[in-house]
Amino acid sequence: MFDPMLQTAYRVQIPNTFTHSRLVKHKAGPSVAPATFAIEGDLAESWSQPNETTYIFKLRRGVRWHPKPPVNGRELTADDVRYTIERFLTVKGNPMSYMLSSVDRVEAVDRYTVKFIMKEPFSWLLDVLANPMAVAIVARECVEKFGDLRKSDAMVGTGPWMLEHYRPNVGLTFIRNPHYFVPGLPYIDRIEYLVDEDNASRMAAFLAGKYDLGWEFPGSINRTDWVQIKETLKQKRPNLRTAEFPSNVETHISMRTDQPPFKDVRVRQAVSLAIDRQGMIDTSFEGAGNLNAAVPAGLVDWALPISQMGDSAKYFRHDPAEARRLLAAAGYPNGFAASLCFTTYGSTLLSDNAQLVLKDLKTIGITTKLDQREYGAFIASCYFGKFDSMTFGPQTPFLDPDNFLFGMHYPGEAKNQSHVDDPIVTDMLIRQRRIFDVAKRREVIHDLQRYLARQQYYVQLPSGIYVSSCRRGSTS
Structure with missing residues (x-):
């Protein structure tokens, strides 16, 4: 393990x-x-x-x-x-x-x-x-x-x-580690890293002071939970420190783009237009969230804002009528049946958003069955592109754009969940890796994000503004 x-x-x-x-x-x-x-x-x-x-x-x-x-x-x-x-x-x-x-x-x-x-x-x-x-x-x-x-x-x-x-x-x-090579560190003598899959139990334990960090990744608290407990925390845990910052976790719908119906770009664009991203931000993130393209908004030096996507920006709006038109043009006037592979990752937020995805897809005629799997089984199969139709979940929270781009789009890579094989994408992936001038590399990565927004090999969903919380004095 x-x-x-x-x-x-x-x-x-x-x-x-x-x-x-x-x-x-x-x-x-x-x-x-x-x-x-x-x-x-x-x-x-x-x-x-x-x-x-x-x-x-x-x-x-x-x-x-x-x-x-x-x-x-x-x-x-x-x-x-x-x-x-x-x-x-x-x-x-x-x-x-x-x-x-x-x-x-x-x-x-x-x-x-x-x-x-x-x-x-x-x-x-x-x-x-x-x-x-x-x-x-x-x-x-x-x-x-x-x-x-x-x-x-x-x-x-x-x-x-x-x-x-x-x-x-x-x-x-x-x-x-008493022999750690940085003098004086770490400050903390002992860490208990606990498994608790029940959200109500985690919330109660945090209120009681059992946990020093928030229970979601990365030491954060889902905003829907935060609004419920923040006033109580002021009384019970007055020494709690909080910080808010944009998420670098990119959550998406992957599709088998190597086979029908998702081989057709119009179908993929229809899936994107079906998703009510602002509704998801309002519902799941209490109105505090960001729209994401291929590079998550949390990587502010590299992410291209949707407003700068040009004509590709239209695929991030919620437009069920246009989605149904695209499906009809692709030969699916009555929609089709699909499945969505999924695991909860122990997150109520992810589970709630999966249900919103199913609802949005149904409005354009894509009747989708949730294929929920145990975490280990999901990672061994769907995470690595072994699924029938679609997969929903987060990508590893990397700190550079290359890992959100290369691994997910280069032909044959294990994490290329959507089975992307596009010579234009491949060329840009290789070119940006060879450019040391940061400004010029950023230009290529921005152009790549615009192109990927048109192709919708992955339908990127919004991310929240993290509420990260820790007990004052909990530093390493």
């Missing part, structure tokens, strides 16, 4: 962020504005790029693995980084290997120096290496002892906390 290279699910990746480090990371803290992703060193104390296809990283000295078998606190070296990247690229079943597909090889120049040699220019390398949902540095000994990193005993890293206990379907306990 816990192998970060065999799972894309945030339920696996987030626990690994407690225990593992990366070469570089995104800056965080009270001085960092939400939705900004500057990069700083983590295991690397410095790096350089002598040319477009070479990166050299200098590692911190004296970084030690957790004092647990099979590594027993030995020093981290350049060979560990080399091994990690090689495993990331070659281990069978890694749905995120595309992130580093431009890497030709990694060399351990000496004990504390790592060199990346690229097959071609790749402007997103540092962002990928900083990604909290991907390239955690792992120990060869753990893989050799356990066969892979699925078992909790293999969850051994160099991060600020160590896994003490794992109780299936109950939770995980992390304790402070």
